[in-house]
Amino acid sequence: MRSSIVLGWLWTLTLLASCATTVGGNAQFPEDAEPVPQGLAAIDPCSLIPEDWLYSFELEEGKYNEADERVRAPHGCDWRPSGDQIGGRGVSVRVAGDMAPAKYDADIDSHSEIRIGGLDWRVSDNSELLEGHCFLIHIVDDESFVSVSSMNLSDETKACDKAEEVAPVIAAQLPGGDPAPEPPQVEESPVTDVDACELLAHDDAEEEGLQAPGEETDSDLYHRGCEWLPSEDSSELQAVVIMIDIERSIERRFDAEPDDTFEVADRSWKIFDSPSEGEGFCYVGTDTSPRSYVAIFSSNHADPDSGCDQATDLAPLVTGNLPAS
Numbered sequence: 001m002r003s004s005i006v007l008g009w010l011w012t013l014t015l016l017a018s019c020a021t022t023v024g025g026n027a028q029f030p031e032d033a034e035p036v037p038q039g040l041a042a043i044d045p046c047s048l049i050p051e052d053w054l055y056s057f058e059l060e061e062g063k064y065n066e067a068d069e070r071v072r073a074p075h076g077c078d079w080r081p082s083g084d085q086i087g088g089r090g091v092s093v094r095v096a097g098d099m100a101p102a103k104y105d106a107d108i109d110s111h112s113e114i115r116i117g118g119l120d121w122r123v124s125d126n127s128e129l130l131e132g133h134c135f136l137i138h139i140v141d142d143e144s145f146v147s148v149s150s151m152n153l154s155d156e157t158k159a160c161d162k163a164e165e166v167a168p169v170i171a172a173q174l175p176g177g178d179p180a181p182e183p184p185q186v187e188e189s190p191v192t193d194v195d196a197c198e199l200l201a202h203d204d205a206e207e208e209g210l211q212a213p214g215e216e217t218d219s220d221l222y223h224r225g226c227e228w229l230p231s232e233d234s235s236e237l238q239a240v241v242i243m244i245d246i247e248r249s250i251e252r253r254f255d256a257e258p259d260d261t262f263e264v265a266d267r268s269w270k271i272f273d274s275p276s277e278g279e280g281f282c283y284v285g286t287d288t289s290p291r292s293y294v295a296i297f298s299s300n301h302a303d304p305d306s307g308c309d310q311a312t313d314l315a316p317l318v319t320g321n322l323p324a325s
Contacts, residue, residue: 040144041097045077048093048170052183055291057166058082058089058248072103076147082247089255091162093170094147101137101145108137116164117171118178121148125160134160136167138174146170154255189246189292190323196242197226199294204317208310209237217241221253222295240310241297242318250285250293262312264319273308280304284311286319294322 046062054061059079067075074096081089094104101108101122111122116136125134132153139145148170150162172180202212205228214226222243230237245253250270258270272283280303285295296318298311 039097040095040140040146043095043097045075045093045095048077048095048173049079049091049166050183053169054079054082055186056184057091057162058252058291059091072099074099074104074147089152089162089252090150091166092149094149096146097144099145100143101139104145104147105135105137108139111137114164117168118176119171119174121167123160132156132159134163136160136163138171140174146174152255187289189289191244191288191292191294192246194224194244194294194323195226196224196244196294199226199242199318199321200228200314201317201321204314206231208314208317210240214242219243221245223247237310238299238301240314242314243295243297244292245295246292248291248293249287250283250295253285253293253295254283262315264316267319267322269312269315269319271308271312274304280307282308282311284308284315286315286322288322294318 044064046064049057049059049062051061053059057079058081060082062077062079065073065076065078067073074094076092076094078092079090096104105111105122105124107124108122111124113120114123114136115121119138121136121138123134123136133149133151135147135149137145137147148163148167150160152158152161168178169180171177197214197216200210200214205212205214209231210228211231212228214228217225217227219225222245225241225243228240228242230239250272251258254272254275256272256275259273260271262269262271267286269284269286272285274281275283280301281297281299283295283297285293287293296311296314298307298309298314300307300309
């Protein structure tokens with residue numbers, strides 16, 4: 001039942017309307033008509049996060065999940081994180097209009113409470129069976145509730161961050177919730193149209209032991225990249241990749257704090273040494289906006305402690321070719 005992730009902006013609650021035939025001013029319903037859903041039972045879970053919030057929440061389009069009585073799970077919707085974020089920043093919402101909260105979570109009465117969006121939420125996080133997962137549950141009445149869940153497998157202390165981020169939006173659509181804020185405006189990244197191969201001058205590349213020009217490269221991990229191979233007389237070096245991502249910050253790419261930082265002019269560069277790829281790999285990146293970054297990848301398999309050396313050496317050369325943030 002408690003898998004994946006959650007979130008939701010309860011932006012619109014759509015109650016299903018019934019069709020009726022009017023006779024003498026009185027509505028007449030067929031005897032075999034299905035009962036019209038009311039309250040939470042009428043909510044389409046995937047309507048709870050509108051499209052104009054997906055970019056801000058860094059989520060892809062939601063996927064509907066039917067109720068599963070075998071695991072006591074009401075119907076809901078899951079939103080995967082946009083891009084290939086490591087650690088998981090997706091969200092999941094479950095909406096129950098005819099299920100007792102204790103049936104969904106037997107320990108619900110023992111959970112701590114927090115107040116978000118004008119409503120009280122029960123918090124279940126970092127349980128022994130689901131470390132890195134977090135559930136926020138708002139009880140509407142004895143037979144209805146809304147659950148918002150998220151997870152962070154890279155840093156379990158941040159498991160609730162995403163759920164808490166979206167809970168105010170959901171609360172705004174529930175009785176007693178505070179009004180919802182306006183969705184933030186989307187600003188275009190200054191590196192949207194930048195050619196990654198133009199971020200390192202040919203003369204600078206050759207002085208650093210790389211062949212010029214670089215070659216464009218594709219990857220699911222970023223939007224545009226440029227690979228610079230080592231020159232023939234620099235056999236101790238390995239290929240370098242300069243990459244541009246316009247969907248997330250550099251810390252969201254790795255879902256972790258940087259190992260170190262350094263300044264070049266007025267720009268801060270962050271070092272991610274030996275992330276998930278393994279020892280000897282290194283990414284040195286700088287945010288070009290709240291939702292975009294430029295990073296330099298270098299590696300050294302023979303001497304893993306030196307994997308970041310070339311990337312940090314190139315950072316000042318790349319900085320001068322970046323547009324203003």
